[in-house]
Amino acid sequence: MNFDDLTLRQSFAPGGVLRASINLGNPILANKDAATGEPFGVSVDLARAFAGELGVELELVVFDTAGKSVQAVRDERADFGFFAIDPLRGERIAFTAPYVLIEGFYLVRDDSPIRTNADVDHPHNRIAVGNGSAYDLFLTRELKAAQIVRTPTSPAVVQTFIDDALEVAAGIRQQLEADAMNLPGLRMLDERFMVIRQAMGLPKSRGPAAAHALDEFVEEMKASGFVAEALARHGIAGASVAPTPDASA
Template sequence: MMTSLENPMPVTDEETTLRFAINLGNAVLAKTLPDGQPGGITVEIANKIAAQQGKVAQFVTYPTAGKVVEDANSDRWDVAFLAIDPKREEVLRFTRPYITIEGTVLVKEDSHWQSVSEMDQANVVINVGKGAAYDLFLTRELKQAALNRLPSSQAAIDAFLNGEGDMAAGIRQPLEHAAKENSGYRVLSDNFGQIFQAICLPHKNEKLFSEISTYLSKWQENGAIDEIINRNLAEA
């Protein structure tokens, strides 16, 4: 079952459903299937959690991670999948990471950029998706470069392809896809940081958090999480 941020549907029976916030702005972890339903790594993990709880997963889709965080205390969802970040920990409790992804940048093929260590320079404009984990990270770390915040991670890439900004920061896989699909662009080989993706819940939901943390540990030990991740990445 899926609802969207634009048209939220009330939960008909909170005893039989568990609401999962799915961030469609992270193409590595979630996507929209041909039938219009959400799919991907986070959706499969959500279904496993719901089954373990004896409930049915209900999906509330979001265009960006920032919007998920904004709704953390609004009772729109029960469980979410986000990158661990100190600012987000003010309102959310995170499990151990279930996947680590790389943050890097897309640049023009003929540019002089060779390393992410060269990013932080005066007069450099870096496109980012507003509220994304790498936006929060770069906001803390950069001293000279300016961040051009776009509505989503894909919007940051699209704006760069249309001539806006000096580079686009993001998750490696979507950036490499953009470079493959658009001649004249390349992705730097190194990373400005690792992004630790985890399952998260509002602080008040201590019991469910403890139960999900136990499930995750078991699934990581028996290889179930790796199977989901590797299969989805192979199909991407």
Template structure:
């Protein structure tokens, strides 16, 4: 892949059902393909293309340009950097929401790397790189809610909505003892609908997405102070891959954090409640 332009961007074209084409995205200080151990390259991209799973309903990971449908954001930038590091073309594998991504884990996985949350339930099917990003998870409650603090959420009669199959769903399913978990498709529209309709008393999600939901529901809605969880984002690889894949990703993620690539991607996406993962 040519290195003639240091300011190029991969533009992932959204066409039926998701992507039709994609072009080059800004690549920072890419390594020469020869610097990657052959065993790692084969383990990470056995088809000769890096197939990267992307959850397109989560704006912390993927941003869709309203006018063009193009996809960008942190996971697209990091996937592009990884593909260039390996000296291979990138093949995005988009999933409409976390539930569709979770379904891909329970059968033969059709991707090589997945950019999503680390979670024990997913760990049955994949192995994880070190974390590249941390995301605050909070509760949003509608106007007039009797809930005023985190400690009041887990009680009988409280309905907590979550995106099905998401990190908040997996975490709250394990930890809530009294409240009812209401699972809905991911995305801001679904969050706004379930709160506006009264089908849920609170919505648990990342703080960035919920800031966007605030403008879609009646005035007076608010986010409860504090975080109920901090989600750790990592690069997943299907179990059974050669261990050199994870060894390489460990060094790769450390480099992206060290050289500021992750921080720049977070800033470019305008994310709130999102931080570069600590070492």
């Protein structure tokens, strides 16, 4: 893909500046430097690399939740972003193939009768989940009996689970593991309830050529080792680089 193509640059950055929607609610992908307040992480590295490919200035548009980050791209207040692939989001956003795979797990108290994922979906169980997150969208579709309690942000899930004496917390494996280490009396269930496919995405209104270019960029970043190196550089454990799609499939 010729990233020097003027038409392509205008598709991505019609205002002359490439605006990347960054979600700080997923610590696997982005965080904020405590000293400078600047965002950093895998998604930030990819955003900068893509702006470099296009030869345009980059602006980071930062949000504290996935829902807000998605909405900014839907509304074209940002030109692209980093999201978990989901059919509801895909109505207005064109996704690339995933670049990172993340696991979603359940967290309960040590004395909870819940032992397996199958024990979760019952009317007496209340599940804390970040509002608008990939877990929220997935569990809203999949759960038939349990009640979903939505927290303002994903990092607030475990604290809400504790404060409101809920039965289950759902979220990113790494975040739940860290919370369980810091808070006594908690345990994670043994198996994941979903695999989150993290991808880049842009408004469908930007056209198929732009969508194809972004997808090619993601595949190049995976094949070159850029994504794996970024995960290692930021100390991200537990997330894996997504495999390249089978061209024959």
